[in-house]
Amino acid sequence: MVVDATDPEDARGELERRLGEQLNALISAAHALSVRAAAHFDAGLQPAAFHLARWLYAFGPTNASTLATAVAMDRSAVSRLVGQLRRLGFVRSDPDPQDRRGVIIALTPAGQQRIVAAIAERGLAFQERIAHWSDADLAQLVALLSRLNTPGGADPPR
Amino acid sequence: MVVDATDPEDARGELERRLGEQLNALISAAHALSVRAAAHFDAGLQPAAFHLARWLYAFGPTNASTLATAVAMDRSAVSRLVGQLRRLGFVRSDPDPQDRRGVIIALTPAGQQRIVAAIAERGLAFQERIAHWSDADLAQLVALLSRLNTPGGADPPR
DNA sequence: TATATTGATGGACATATGTCCACCATATGG
DNA sequence: CCATATGGTGGACATATGTCCATCAATATA
Numbered sequence: 001m002v003v004d005a006t007d008p009e010d011a012r013g014e015l016e017r018r019l020g021e022q023l024n025a026l027i028s029a030a031h032a033l034s035v036r037a038a039a040h041f042d043a044g045l046q047p048a049a050f051h052l053a054r055w056l057y058a059f060g061p062t063n064a065s066t067l068a069t070a071v072a073m074d075r076s077a078v079s080r081l082v083g084q085l086r087r088l089g090f091v092r093s094d095p096d097p098q099d100r101r102g103v104i105i106a107l108t109p110a111g112q113q114r115i116v117a118a119i120a121e122r123g124l125a126f127q128e129r130i131a132h133w134s135d136a137d138l139a140q141l142v143a144l145l146s147r148l149n150t151p152g153g154a155d156p157p158r
Numbered sequence: 159m160v161v162d163a164t165d166p167e168d169a170r171g172e173l174e175r176r177l178g179e180q181l182n183a184l185i186s187a188a189h190a191l192s193v194r195a196a197a198h199f200d201a202g203l204q205p206a207a208f209h210l211a212r213w214l215y216a217f218g219p220t221n222a223s224t225l226a227t228a229v230a231m232d233r234s235a236v237s238r239l240v241g242q243l244r245r246l247g248f249v250r251s252d253p254d255p256q257d258r259r260g261v262i263i264a265l266t267p268a269g270q271q272r273i274v275a276a277i278a279e280r281g282l283a284f285q286e287r288i289a290h291w292s293d294a295d296l297a298q299l300v301a302l303l304s305r306l307n308t309p310g311g312a313d314p315p316r
Numbered sequence: 317t318a319t320a321t322t323g324a325t326g327g328a329c330a331t332a333t334g335t336c337c338a339c340c341a342t343a344t345g346g
Numbered sequence: 347c348c349a350t351a352t353g354g355t356g357g358a359c360a361t362a363t364g365t366c367c368a369t370c371a372a373t374a375t376a
Contacts, residue, residue, distance in 0.1 A: 138177065
């Protein structure tokens, strides 16, 4: 596809297309690393439980329904997996003070440590790639990703 | 954790830690979108096949073994899934001229179109977030991600 | 109080996925 | 030529996952 860079609309569209391409490559590569990280997290644990724990680590506590929507899982499945994680002491689920039908699911310190350890391996893979980056470039990337990750431009709901 | 920003070593480590955190959030959020994108790709197709197709779209043709390693799957599974994709006309597998035991697996134009269409939905989710970004910031992010995604600093093995 | 709604849990079952193994074709080394 | 190694395919089976449904407790509404 040939793009006329002098046309502002097309230039913007091209930028967006290239962002999609780069995100796709990143996510595609990260998937394999995630599979291996999940295996490291806990041997007696279903891999899908790792996704839940990681989401909780990334975005903080929520109730079961929100969590189910966020990770694109059935509520039944989330309930089962949270049960596993709770039995292993990696998450806690306290009744929601606002609506006592619901529960607030949160990582325990033990769970947080496990996540950090499991992710460390993946960290190594990327650390090699940024080894020769300047601090300025690295800081810039972190800042831009941070902005990309907070939909409203506000702080994440920790 | 309190970091002494005047110590260059700690500042660098802190940057790397924050990059890990941001990547984790991005990957965690992207996972749910990927699940939905896979469903859009083809109804009669196993979701895992979408991962294969996406990897081929992101990184280009390879042989079955390399593909299996890259996506952290068993060779048997890759063989089965590639078979499905081939039957649907989304990939081609030609014998490797270098080693005629092996095959080179590549997306067909039809497969490429499907991937682009399936990813478009996810694109919309991110497009909202970057709607108010300046072209300069967007271009900067694309450039930095591009550098992050090419391990050796060289061009990807298309 | 009676009724309907909502959040969560867990059983039951179908489907998808991971893994092991046997097999075939080619390649490699003696 | 023979033995062995390697890339790929597909069968068989165990496990993980997705989905539907019944159930319970707390809310909300009348």
